[in-house]
Amino acid sequence: MNFRKLAVAAIKEEVKGKEDNKIFICNRLMTYAELAQLAEQGDEEVKKCFLDPYVKKLKTVPEFRLQVLAMLGLSNS
Protein backbone atom coordinates (compact mmCIF):
# COMPACT_ATOMS: atom_id res chain seq x y z
CA MET A 1 0.00 0.00 0.00
CA ASN A 2 1.40 3.40 -0.99
CA PHE A 3 0.41 5.51 2.01
CA ARG A 4 1.39 8.80 0.41
CA LYS A 5 -0.87 8.21 -2.59
CA LEU A 6 -3.59 7.07 -0.22
CA ALA A 7 -3.28 10.24 1.87
CA VAL A 8 -3.45 12.51 -1.19
CA ALA A 9 -6.47 10.62 -2.53
CA ALA A 10 -8.18 10.85 0.87
CA ILE A 11 -7.56 14.59 1.14
CA LYS A 12 -8.95 15.15 -2.37
CA GLU A 13 -12.00 13.02 -1.58
CA GLU A 14 -12.76 14.74 1.72
CA VAL A 15 -12.38 18.18 0.17
CA LYS A 16 -15.21 17.52 -2.30
CA GLY A 17 -18.17 19.64 -1.29
CA LYS A 18 -16.24 21.67 1.28
CA GLU A 19 -13.59 23.31 -0.91
CA ASP A 20 -14.02 26.67 0.85
CA ASN A 21 -13.27 25.36 4.34
CA LYS A 22 -9.96 26.64 5.60
CA ILE A 23 -7.00 25.09 7.34
CA PHE A 24 -4.19 26.87 9.14
CA ILE A 25 -0.92 25.01 8.73
CA CYS A 26 2.71 26.00 8.20
CA ASN A 27 1.88 29.56 9.26
CA ARG A 28 -0.51 29.78 6.26
CA LEU A 29 -4.28 29.94 6.10
CA MET A 30 -5.45 28.10 2.97
CA THR A 31 -8.69 26.65 1.63
CA TYR A 32 -9.23 22.91 1.55
CA ALA A 33 -9.13 23.16 -2.26
CA GLU A 34 -5.67 24.75 -2.06
CA LEU A 35 -4.57 22.12 0.46
CA ALA A 36 -5.60 19.30 -1.89
CA GLN A 37 -3.87 20.95 -4.82
CA LEU A 38 -0.64 21.59 -2.92
CA ALA A 39 -0.63 18.07 -1.44
CA GLU A 40 -0.96 16.59 -4.91
CA GLN A 41 1.77 18.86 -6.29
CA GLY A 42 4.14 17.79 -3.52
CA ASP A 43 4.51 21.25 -1.97
CA GLU A 44 7.38 20.91 0.51
CA GLU A 45 5.75 22.84 3.36
CA VAL A 46 2.42 21.05 3.05
CA LYS A 47 4.27 17.75 2.88
CA LYS A 48 6.20 18.49 6.06
CA CYS A 49 3.37 20.11 8.05
CA PHE A 50 0.43 18.00 6.96
CA LEU A 51 0.99 15.18 4.46
CA ASP A 52 3.74 13.45 6.47
CA PRO A 53 1.62 13.52 9.67
CA TYR A 54 -1.37 12.25 7.65
CA VAL A 55 0.75 9.33 6.37
CA LYS A 56 2.04 8.65 9.88
CA LYS A 57 -1.51 8.50 11.24
CA LEU A 58 -2.57 6.15 8.43
CA LYS A 59 0.33 3.85 9.30
CA THR A 60 -0.02 3.94 13.08
CA VAL A 61 -3.76 4.21 13.77
CA PRO A 62 -5.54 1.19 12.23
CA GLU A 63 -9.03 2.55 12.98
CA PHE A 64 -8.21 5.80 11.19
CA ARG A 65 -6.82 3.87 8.21
CA LEU A 66 -9.99 1.75 7.98
CA GLN A 67 -12.19 4.84 8.10
CA VAL A 68 -10.18 6.52 5.33
CA LEU A 69 -10.21 3.38 3.20
CA ALA A 70 -13.99 3.12 3.66
CA MET A 71 -14.40 6.75 2.55
CA LEU A 72 -12.46 5.87 -0.61
CA GLY A 73 -14.43 2.65 -1.11
CA LEU A 74 -11.31 0.51 -0.67
CA SER A 75 -10.56 -2.51 1.52
CA ASN A 76 -7.59 -2.94 3.90
CA SER A 77 -5.35 -5.11 1.72
Add this chain to the structure above:
Amino acid sequence: MTLLVAPVFDNVTTYCIVWADNIKSLLTNLTVIEGRKVTRAEVEDALVDKKLFIFYDHGNETGLFGSNTEQVANSNNIDKLPLSVYTMACLSAKIYGVDVWRSGRVFWGYYDVFSFTTDSLPEFEQFANSGITLISQGKSWSEAYDSTISLGNDLAKGLSDSGKYIASVAMSNNTSALRLYDSTHAPKETQCTFRRIALALFGAKGWNLRRLGKRATLD
Protein backbone atom coordinates in the same frame (compact mmCIF):
# COMPACT_ATOMS: atom_id res chain seq x y z
CA MET B 1 -2.92 38.48 38.74
CA THR B 2 -2.91 37.31 35.15
CA LEU B 3 -1.97 39.05 31.92
CA LEU B 4 -3.80 37.88 28.79
CA VAL B 5 -2.37 39.11 25.48
CA ALA B 6 -4.19 38.29 22.22
CA PRO B 7 -2.99 40.49 19.35
CA VAL B 8 -4.90 40.78 16.08
CA PHE B 9 -2.90 41.58 12.95
CA ASP B 10 -3.87 39.01 10.28
CA ASN B 11 -6.57 36.50 9.30
CA VAL B 12 -5.47 33.80 11.70
CA THR B 13 -5.45 36.07 14.73
CA THR B 14 -9.12 36.93 14.13
CA TYR B 15 -9.99 33.28 14.86
CA CYS B 16 -7.82 32.88 17.92
CA ILE B 17 -8.99 36.04 19.66
CA VAL B 18 -12.42 34.42 19.96
CA TRP B 19 -10.82 31.54 21.84
CA ALA B 20 -8.94 33.96 24.08
CA ASP B 21 -12.15 35.89 24.80
CA ASN B 22 -13.80 32.69 25.98
CA ILE B 23 -11.29 32.13 28.79
CA LYS B 24 -11.65 35.61 30.27
CA SER B 25 -14.57 34.60 32.47
CA LEU B 26 -12.47 31.83 34.04
CA LEU B 27 -9.79 34.18 35.32
CA THR B 28 -9.78 36.63 38.21
CA ASN B 29 -7.59 39.74 38.57
CA LEU B 30 -7.16 39.75 34.84
CA THR B 31 -5.43 42.37 32.69
CA VAL B 32 -6.22 42.07 28.97
CA ILE B 33 -4.40 43.48 25.94
CA GLU B 34 -6.11 42.31 22.77
CA GLY B 35 -7.67 43.01 19.39
CA ARG B 36 -4.83 44.98 17.79
CA LYS B 37 -1.10 45.02 17.25
CA VAL B 38 0.66 44.85 20.59
CA THR B 39 4.09 46.22 21.43
CA ARG B 40 6.82 44.69 23.52
CA ALA B 41 6.98 47.74 25.77
CA GLU B 42 3.31 47.61 26.76
CA VAL B 43 3.52 43.87 27.45
CA GLU B 44 6.58 44.35 29.64
CA ASP B 45 4.83 47.16 31.54
CA ALA B 46 1.72 45.04 32.06
CA LEU B 47 3.70 42.02 33.26
CA VAL B 48 4.73 43.75 36.47
CA ASP B 49 3.42 41.83 39.54
CA LYS B 50 1.63 39.20 37.46
CA LYS B 51 1.68 35.49 38.34
CA LEU B 52 0.58 34.11 34.99
CA PHE B 53 1.18 35.26 31.40
CA ILE B 54 -1.24 33.94 28.76
CA PHE B 55 -0.46 34.60 25.11
CA TYR B 56 -2.71 33.65 22.18
CA ASP B 57 -1.37 33.57 18.70
CA HIS B 58 1.67 33.65 16.53
CA GLY B 59 5.05 32.54 17.69
CA ASN B 60 8.18 30.89 16.43
CA GLU B 61 11.09 29.01 17.96
CA THR B 62 12.47 32.11 19.63
CA GLY B 63 9.45 34.03 20.88
CA LEU B 64 5.90 35.39 20.72
CA PHE B 65 4.72 37.99 18.18
CA GLY B 66 2.58 41.04 18.96
CA SER B 67 2.63 42.09 15.31
CA ASN B 68 4.20 40.98 12.05
CA THR B 69 7.42 42.67 13.00
CA GLU B 70 7.91 42.57 16.77
CA GLN B 71 8.33 39.82 19.32
CA VAL B 72 6.70 40.89 22.57
CA ALA B 73 8.47 38.11 24.43
CA ASN B 74 11.69 36.28 23.71
CA SER B 75 14.77 35.09 25.52
CA ASN B 76 15.94 38.68 26.09
CA ASN B 77 13.07 39.60 28.40
CA ILE B 78 12.49 36.39 30.33
CA ASP B 79 13.38 38.20 33.55
CA LYS B 80 10.14 40.22 33.15
CA LEU B 81 7.97 37.08 33.09
CA PRO B 82 5.88 35.77 35.96
CA LEU B 83 6.29 32.21 37.25
CA SER B 84 4.07 30.62 34.59
CA VAL B 85 3.61 31.11 30.85
CA TYR B 86 0.70 29.61 28.86
CA THR B 87 0.60 29.96 25.10
CA MET B 88 -0.84 28.36 22.00
CA ALA B 89 1.86 29.93 19.84
CA CYS B 90 3.39 27.68 17.19
CA LEU B 91 6.91 26.34 17.76
CA SER B 92 7.38 28.31 20.98
CA ALA B 93 8.39 25.25 23.02
CA LYS B 94 11.36 24.59 20.76
CA ILE B 95 13.85 27.17 22.03
CA TYR B 96 11.95 29.96 23.84
CA GLY B 97 10.02 27.58 26.11
CA VAL B 98 13.20 25.77 27.07
CA ASP B 99 14.83 29.09 27.98
CA VAL B 100 11.76 30.04 30.06
CA TRP B 101 11.91 26.68 31.85
CA ARG B 102 15.65 26.98 32.45
CA SER B 103 14.96 30.27 34.23
CA GLY B 104 12.89 28.33 36.78
CA ARG B 105 9.45 29.02 35.31
CA VAL B 106 6.62 26.82 34.07
CA PHE B 107 6.04 26.84 30.30
CA TRP B 108 3.02 25.48 28.37
CA GLY B 109 3.28 25.68 24.59
CA TYR B 110 3.79 23.89 21.30
CA TYR B 111 6.95 22.32 19.94
CA ASP B 112 5.60 22.30 16.40
CA VAL B 113 3.00 24.24 14.40
CA PHE B 114 -0.46 24.60 15.97
CA SER B 115 -2.99 23.80 13.24
CA PHE B 116 -6.75 24.21 13.00
CA THR B 117 -9.54 23.83 10.47
CA THR B 118 -12.61 26.03 10.15
CA ASP B 119 -14.99 23.06 9.96
CA SER B 120 -14.10 22.13 13.56
CA LEU B 121 -13.39 25.41 15.35
CA PRO B 122 -15.17 24.42 18.61
CA GLU B 123 -12.98 21.33 18.97
CA PHE B 124 -9.76 23.28 18.35
CA GLU B 125 -10.86 25.97 20.79
CA GLN B 126 -11.64 23.34 23.41
CA PHE B 127 -8.16 21.88 22.99
CA ALA B 128 -6.35 25.24 22.96
CA ASN B 129 -8.22 26.42 26.07
CA SER B 130 -8.16 23.11 27.95
CA GLY B 131 -5.02 23.70 29.99
CA ILE B 132 -5.95 27.10 31.32
CA THR B 133 -9.53 25.96 31.93
CA LEU B 134 -8.27 23.10 34.12
CA ILE B 135 -5.75 25.31 35.92
CA SER B 136 -8.54 27.77 36.73
CA GLN B 137 -10.47 24.84 38.24
CA GLY B 138 -7.59 24.11 40.62
CA LYS B 139 -5.79 21.34 38.75
CA SER B 140 -1.99 21.21 38.83
CA TRP B 141 -0.04 21.93 35.64
CA SER B 142 0.83 18.26 35.43
CA GLU B 143 -2.79 17.14 35.82
CA ALA B 144 -3.91 19.72 33.26
CA TYR B 145 -1.30 18.51 30.80
CA ASP B 146 -2.23 14.82 31.14
CA SER B 147 -5.95 15.64 30.80
CA THR B 148 -5.35 17.84 27.77
CA ILE B 149 -3.33 15.14 26.00
CA SER B 150 -6.23 12.71 26.63
CA LEU B 151 -8.69 15.32 25.41
CA GLY B 152 -6.68 15.88 22.22
CA ASN B 153 -6.64 12.15 21.49
CA ASP B 154 -10.40 11.90 22.15
CA LEU B 155 -11.14 14.93 19.97
CA ALA B 156 -8.99 13.56 17.13
CA LYS B 157 -10.89 10.27 17.31
CA GLY B 158 -14.25 12.05 17.43
CA LEU B 159 -13.33 14.09 14.36
CA SER B 160 -12.34 11.03 12.35
CA ASP B 161 -15.46 9.20 13.55
CA SER B 162 -17.51 12.03 12.04
CA GLY B 163 -15.63 11.95 8.74
CA LYS B 164 -13.42 14.99 9.38
CA TYR B 165 -10.10 13.32 8.64
CA ILE B 166 -8.22 16.52 7.78
CA ALA B 167 -9.26 18.06 11.09
CA SER B 168 -8.41 14.83 12.89
CA VAL B 169 -4.84 14.87 11.55
CA ALA B 170 -4.47 18.53 12.57
CA MET B 171 -5.75 17.72 16.07
CA SER B 172 -3.34 14.78 16.39
CA ASN B 173 -0.50 17.10 15.30
CA ASN B 174 -1.42 19.62 17.98
CA THR B 175 -1.66 16.93 20.63
CA SER B 176 1.76 15.53 19.87
CA ALA B 177 3.23 19.05 19.69
CA LEU B 178 1.95 20.15 23.12
CA ARG B 179 4.66 20.50 25.77
CA LEU B 180 4.64 21.26 29.47
CA TYR B 181 7.97 22.18 31.00
CA ASP B 182 7.90 22.31 34.80
CA SER B 183 9.65 20.74 37.77
CA THR B 184 8.48 17.28 36.73
CA HIS B 185 8.54 17.67 32.94
CA ALA B 186 11.98 18.63 31.66
CA PRO B 187 12.43 19.28 27.94
CA LYS B 188 13.65 16.16 26.15
CA GLU B 189 14.45 17.59 22.71
CA THR B 190 17.27 19.91 21.70
CA GLN B 191 18.87 21.17 18.49
CA CYS B 192 22.34 20.97 20.08
CA THR B 193 24.31 17.76 19.54
CA PHE B 194 26.30 18.10 22.76
CA ARG B 195 23.15 18.79 24.77
CA ARG B 196 21.52 15.75 23.18
CA ILE B 197 24.40 13.60 24.37
CA ALA B 198 24.22 15.16 27.83
CA LEU B 199 20.47 14.50 28.05
CA ALA B 200 21.00 10.91 26.94
CA LEU B 201 23.71 10.43 29.58
CA PHE B 202 22.32 12.42 32.52
CA GLY B 203 18.59 12.81 31.81
CA ALA B 204 17.13 16.18 32.89
CA LYS B 205 20.37 17.00 34.72
CA GLY B 206 21.92 17.29 31.27
CA TRP B 207 20.37 20.79 31.10
CA ASN B 208 22.62 21.88 33.99
CA LEU B 209 26.05 20.76 32.86
CA ARG B 210 27.83 23.76 34.40
CA ARG B 211 26.18 23.09 37.76
CA LEU B 212 27.04 19.39 37.48
CA GLY B 213 30.62 20.29 36.58
CA LYS B 214 30.98 22.67 39.54
CA ARG B 215 29.60 20.08 41.95
CA ALA B 216 32.00 17.44 40.59
CA THR B 217 34.90 19.87 41.05
CA LEU B 218 33.85 20.70 44.64
CA ASP B 219 33.43 17.01 45.47
